Amino acid sequence: MSTPPHTHSSGKCPVTGASGADPHAFCPAQEGDSRAPCPAMNSMANHGYLPRDGKGVTADIIVDALMAAFRLSKPLAWALTHGALLLLDQGSAPFELHDLARHNKVEHNASLYHPNAGPREEYAPLHGDAALLKEFFATSKDGRVMTAEDVARVRVRREAATPIDFVHAELARGEMAIVLNMFNNPDAALHDEGVPLQPRSSVSSFVRSLFGYKDTGANRQLDGVPIERMQYWFEHERLPPDWTPYHETTLLETIGTINRLRSAMSAMRKTGEGQVQGEGEVEAEDTAKAPAKSVEVEAAKVGQHEEEDVSDDENAGGVPSLSHSRSATSETFSLPPTPQTSQFVTPPLASKGKGVDGIATTNDLEPRIIGKELRELEEIGSEQVVGVVA
Numbered sequence: 036m037s038t039p040p041h042t043h044s045s046g047k048c049p050v051t052g053a054s055g056a057d058p059h060a061f062c063p064a065q066e067g068d069s070r071a072p073c074p075a076m077n078s079m080a081n082h083g084y085l086p087r088d089g090k091g092v093t094a095d096i097i098v099d100a101l102m103a104a105f106r107l108s109k110p111l112a113w114a115l116t117h118g119a120l121l122l123l124d125q126g127s128a129p130f131e132l133h134d135l136a137r138h139n140k141v142e143h144n145a146s147l148y149h150p151n152a153g154p155r156e157e158y159a160p161l162h163g164d165a166a167l168l169k170e171f172f173a174t175s176k177d178g179r180v181m182t183a184e185d186v187a188r189v190r191v192r193r194e195a196a197t198p199i200d201f202v203h204a205e206l207a208r209g210e211m212a213i214v215l216n217m218f219n220n221p222d223a224a225l226h227d228e229g230v231p232l233q234p235r236s237s238v239s240s241f242v243r244s245l246f247g248y249k250d251t252g253a254n255r256q257l258d259g260v261p262i263e264r265m266q267y268w269f270e271h272e273r274l275p276p277d278w279t280p281y282h283e284t285t286l287l288e289t290i291g292t293i294n295r296l297r298s299a300m301s302a303m304r305k306t307g308e309g310q311v312q313g314e315g316e317v318e319a320e321d322t323a324k325a326p327a328k329s330v331e332v333e334a335a336k337v338g339q340h341e342e343e344d345v346s347d348d349e350n351a352g353g354v355p356s357l358s359h360s361r362s363a364t365s366e367t368f369s370l371p372p373t374p375q376t377s378q379f380v381t382p383p384l385a386s387k388g389k390g391v392d393g394i395a396t397t398n399d400l401e402p403r404i405i406g407k408e409l410r411e412l413e414e415i416g417s418e419q420v421v422g423v424v425a
């Protein structure tokens with residue numbers, strides 16, 4: 036993939052210079068850059084996987100970027116991109132990220148942490164809403180990770196407040212299905228604290244048991260994404276420093292999680308677990324359920340990151356953050372400014388069978404002779420392939 040030049044609309048990057056040594060160093064949007072209501076697209080632009088000014092974007096550029104930045108499989112990256120661009124209905128000409136905010140094309144109401152579009156607005160707001168975000172994480176049952184069930188609970192609530200059509204409801208599930216599969220690196224410490232591992236199908240478990248394999252918190256993805264990691268990504272549109280693209284996120288895996296979200300949502304609707312409420316209100320029941328390690332505690336931890344980041348800001352001359360908004364003045368998150376310089380370097384992609392930074396991949400943990408077959412068995416056995424993928 037050819038790396039887009041490290042420039043913004045102004046023609047240069049004020050943080051890393053016009054030709055930074057690291058083409059994927061983080062740099063938030065600058066005045067005149069174009070951004071989308073999508074944390075993935077924006078973070079790829081902020082790291083230079085997409086053009087940093089968010090303009091002149093094509094399907095091929097997005098597919099390559101999704102594979103390089105997030106390690107999506109090619110079929111998933113292709114289906115996601117072409118599905119979205121079909122809905123956007125702008126033909127195949129290059130477009131800018133803000134085009135994705137056109138309401139009721141790909142963008143929809145009842146988002147997790149973006150406000151709804153106004154009744155006559157052609158473009159939806161790009162900024163996140165701090166109250167919605169707080170409400171989102173307060174829904175975590177264990178206060179440590181967001182699971183598919185936690186996300187389903189929020190989606191039920193958001194769609195009860197603002198109903199959306201089936202296609203957009205599937206899209207909304209698809210967005211979070213990828214997040215859930217992408218950011219769930221193994222974590223022995225969290226597993227010791229009770230966070231379960233991602234479930235395997237009985238077929239896969241049986242075959243693995245024949246070969247004596249045992250899943251542990253150190254070698255198997257968690258069944259959930261740490262709140263702190265997800266929150267950092269949403270708020271800063273920056274690749275989380277504690278994350279490595281541990282495994283490839285596949286199309287089948289994503290369809291499986293979409294199905295899981297859909298089933299959980301329909302079960303919750305039957306039991307009345309979702310509640311209608313206005314935007315920004317924290318549902319009392321869910322908040323009451325939130326355990327000792329609450330969102331405030333998590334927020335405080337993120338705050339620690341911010342303290343370091345703010346000093347980066349000072350070094351960089353305190354350029355105001357445009358993260359999550361099109362203009363410097365429309366920032367809704369009441370958070371410290373997004374850092375302008377970054378020590379964080381996107382980790383290199385794991386080569387096949389080798390982990391990033393020495394972390395073993397699934398391939399390392401299974402004999403080559405059965406590794407691929409096991410994964411296929413797992414994918415086919417665990418989920419019926421139903422539904423549309425975003």
Ligand code: HEM
Pocket residue numbers: 071072073074075076097101105107115116119120135136141142143144145146147148149159210211213214
């Ligand atoms: C790694 C791949 C991707 C991930 C993990 C991802 C994740 C997300 C998430 C979590 C949201 C929800 C924000 C919210 O509810 O407030 C979102 C929204 C959105 N994404 Fe992405 N996305 C990905 C790729 C894409 C691509 C390829 C496109 C289009 C080319 C796209 C377009 C959008 C749009 C238009 C929205 C706004 C939808 C809304 O109104 O909530 N995304 N994305």
